[in-house]
Amino acid sequence: MNVKFWEKAPQTRTPKKKKGFLREWGDAILFAVIAASLIRWATFEAYTIPTPSMERSLLVGDFLFVSKLHYGPRTPITPLQVPLTHQTIWGTNIPSYSDAIQLPSYRLPGFSEVSRGDVVVFNFPPEEHHPADLRTNYIKRCVGLPGDSLSIRNAQVYFNGKPMENPTEMQSSYLIVTDSQLGNKFFDDRKITLIQPIQGGYAVHTTPAQAAELEKLDFIKQVIANISQPSEIEPAVFPQVPSKYAWNKDNFGPLYIPKEGVTVAITPESLPFYEKIILGYEHNENAEVRDGRLYMNNKDVTEYTFKQDYYFMMGDNRHNSLDSRYWGFVPEDHIVGKAVLIWMSSDANGSFLNSIRWNRLFNMIE
Numbered sequence: 001m002n003v004k005f006w007e008k009a010p011q012t013r014t015p016k017k018k019k020g021f022l023r024e025w026g027d028a029i030l031f032a033v034i035a036a037s038l039i040r041w042a043t044f045e046a047y048t049i050p051t052p053s054m055e056r057s058l059l060v061g062d063f064l065f066v067s068k069l070h071y072g073p074r075t076p077i078t079p080l081q082v083p084l085t086h087q088t089i090w091g092t093n094i095p096s097y098s099d100a101i102q103l104p105s106y107r108l109p110g111f112s113e114v115s116r117g118d119v120v121v122f123n124f125p126p127e128e129h130h131p132a133d134l135r136t137n138y139i140k141r142c143v144g145l146p147g148d149s150l151s152i153r154n155a156q157v158y159f160n161g162k163p164m165e166n167p168t169e170m171q172s173s174y175l176i177v178t179d180s181q182l183g184n185k186f187f188d189d190r191k192i193t194l195i196q197p198i199q200g201g202y203a204v205h206t207t208p209a210q211a212a213e214l215e216k217l218d219f220i221k222q223v224i225a226n227i228s229q230p231s232e233i234e235p236a237v238f239p240q241v242p243s244k245y246a247w248n249k250d251n252f253g254p255l256y257i258p259k260e261g262v263t264v265a266i267t268p269e270s271l272p273f274y275e276k277i278i279l280g281y282e283h284n285e286n287a288e289v290r291d292g293r294l295y296m297n298n299k300d301v302t303e304y305t306f307k308q309d310y311y312f313m314m315g316d317n318r319h320n321s322l323d324s325r326y327w328g329f330v331p332e333d334h335i336v337g338k339a340v341l342i343w344m345s346s347d348a349n350g351s352f353l354n355s356i357r358w359n360r361l362f363n364m365i366e
Helices: 021-042 186-188 208-216 272-279
Strands: 044-048 062-069 120-123 138-146 151-155 156-159 172-177 193-198 203-206 222-225 250-258 263-265 287-290 295-297 299-301 304-305 310-314 335-345
Touching: 021 044, 044 335, 062 151, 120 310, 138 156, 172 208, 203 208, 208 222, 272 287, 272 295
Parallel strands: none
Antiparallel strands: 044 062, 062 335, 120 138, 120 335, 138 310, 151 156, 151 250, 172 203, 172 222, 193 203, 263 304, 287 295, 295 299
16 A cells, blocks of 8 residues: 655646737847947947048048957946937937046956057047046047157157157148149049148148159149248147247157156146146146146145056147147046957948948958
């Protein structure tokens, strides 16, 4: 005889309630937004080139992938933000963030550091009406590293006394001297940017190689590099003290690029270079400049130790670029990432069928 001491009660499973249509879509959209936000923050982000400051290395209408992996992604300074936005909500002028909470910035490890010659995306440092991580994105080439002594002589960049290798597609301003009338097609076919006709010729932006080719043409009398002379003064050039530093875009420096942990003397001569850094970028409380002297906590300061690294950036279109020559250094915590790939390129002036620059698709950025 079989005796059962206990018997498991039969279990009845309540069937799961099927998600409604709206909930399923809501969950899918939420997952997609979270995934896209993480990818955009930690790996790659898409950017477009809006201005000609990097021509001809990068063209207006180029669409880029910028790697956050190279230098390491930054932790958000402004966490209260609508996902997948930058400064405003799409298609409006409504701010997409609140600066009620501002966190310290940290950078996760990357697999490289910023190198001389890298094409770098960064937040525009002088823009004070947005938090640092939401300032307008700029793209330039790094020509000066922390600790470098940088100068420009006759439009050639020098670091620590050595000439920097110029980008292959670097452009500058030239004067074409000719009696012939040159139409737009002449310039378009040669990918030359016409600035304006002048008496006896044309002012253009082009590369040194292209300028040499133009000079070989029978109807071109001369091609002259439009380089500022050392005696010419541009008051707008950094540090905007022409009475002490009579510099211009082609003759500049030398100046020291700040490096984390390095201490410099603060004098009336050096303070103009580092005033923005000390007052704005290094989060020093109770720091001010009075009568050409630096005060911290109401004490006269004669030396200062930098809290982070800084970089010097320039556009490859050297005579049509608002860059470090005009507004100074880029702090390390403003670096967004390295431009690595052109995935699409569109010419707004091209016809419908010819608007895509097929030869630029999936080109690596050098």
